Amino acid sequence: MDKRNIWVVDDDESIRWVLERGLSENGIDVETFDSANKVIKKLETENPQLILTDIKMPGKSGIDLLDEVKELRPDIPIIIMTAHSDLESAVESYEHGAWEYLPKPFDIEEAISMVKRATSRDSLQPEELQDSEAEVIGEAPAMQEVFRAIGKLSNSNSTVLLIGQSGTGKELVAKALFQHSPRKDKPFIALNMADIPKDLLESELFGHEKGAFTGADERRIGRFEQANDGTLFLDEIGDMPLETQTRLLRVLSNSEFYRVGGTEPIRVDVRIITATHQNLEDLVKRGEFREDLFHRLNVIKLSLPKLNERKEDIPSLAKHFFKKSSEELKEEKKYLSEEVENYFMTLSWPGNVRQLENTCRWLTVMSPSKEVRLEDLPDDLKIENTKEENNWQKVLKSWSENYIENGHSNILEEVSPEFERTLINVALNKTKGRKKEAAELLGWGRNTLARKIKDLGIED
Secondary structure, three states, X not given: OOOOEEEEEOOOHHHHHHHHHHHHOOOXXXXXXOOHHXXXXXXXXXXXXXXXXXXXXOOOOHHHHHHHHHHHOOOOOEXXXXXXXXXXXXXXXXXXXXXXXXXXXXXXXXXXXXXXXXXXXXOOOOOOOOOOOOOOOOOOHHHHHHHHHHHHHOOXXXXXXXXXXXXXXXXXXXXXXXXXXXXXXXXXXXXXXXXXXXXXXXXXXXXXXXXXXXXXXXXXXXXXXXXOOXXXXXXXXXXXXXXXXXXXXXXXXXXXXXXXXOOOXXXXXXXXXXXXXXXXXXXXXXXXXOHHXXXXXXXXXXXXXXXXXXXXXXXXXXXXXXXXXXXXHOOOOOEEOHHHHHHHOOOOOOOHHHHHHHXXXXXXXXXXXXXXXXXXXXXXXXXXHHHHHHOHHHHHHHHHHHHHHOOOOOHHHHHHHHHHHHHHHHHHHHOOOOHHHHHXXXXXXXXXXXXXXXXXXXXX
């Protein structure tokens, strides 16, 4: 394999050093630059295989550099690095033709792997994006994967299937896919299958002619016609009845349907995005969902993480929801105390992001002060804490994650003595200080217990 030659551009000397060292150790020739202007000048005489550049730098930004390189040498792939790990940064990068998007802080192995893929002969070129705004927030690795997928799908008309629990933000992601697509100036129509009675669903989707059934006093245009040239988002697709699934399959096959009671075919051009919290493969096995329709919808599947899989996003999400609630409800903007913020990170959030948003709306109205304290929380969150305390493994896991996230190390040196001290005290209390019996409860010999009591400074 030919030796790779890449250029790294970043005004942060430490980033340049880490990348130069990591890439060089993997047999990659690296040249570093602290500004975009130096890269443009160098391009007059030399060409790298790849440019890895920061997005925000003094003078020309990484996006400016990207635009100029694409003008001069469109064949050079460019990876954009950014500490601003949001959807708009990802979208902007892909929109201007970036090969890939690398959020900071990154793992050096991840960066090396990305560079190798970008410089391999069979690497794929990215798809361009359309610019718009979307209310999708998250810096967690799982959300970065969602941002990356939105970016790469944005110039596509492919059918997308969104998988995720209720409250994970499937409709927001669907809107983001729409807002960054070539159809962004056309209609976006959303329909939840679970909200429509089965006997009205076909009329809702395809419309009906006057007199088609009792109560059809006039012609109605269905959601497919309303979404023509745009995007139709069908939420909870797993709840669609089998007979309606058959009609939907025909539309997806030939872009044509009949209104209920109609005789003239209606042709439409609609991009379909669907979502479900159910396992469609299981529904197919049980005969509750058509297998051919599943394969039509499952062109590109995007899984959305649960909130407890992206807990590091809770503070920024809460801040956003407090701002939004304050504006909508005309109330003073609230914020979480550090104690509550840490407590929120230990909760399971079964309702996911929607539950957090509803909690923030409740607190916006009900919290007596700007700073939200533990005693201000609704009872259901306090009840959940009691349940969590009964599951010590979950509590220990959450505490450990927070401890590490806050920059601490030597976690075992911190935890182990406290763990042993707590168990010893519980055993001694249970046996009213009788060490032989306490040792048996702990599974130790009496001499081991005596030594531990002395080492840990436990009073007799």
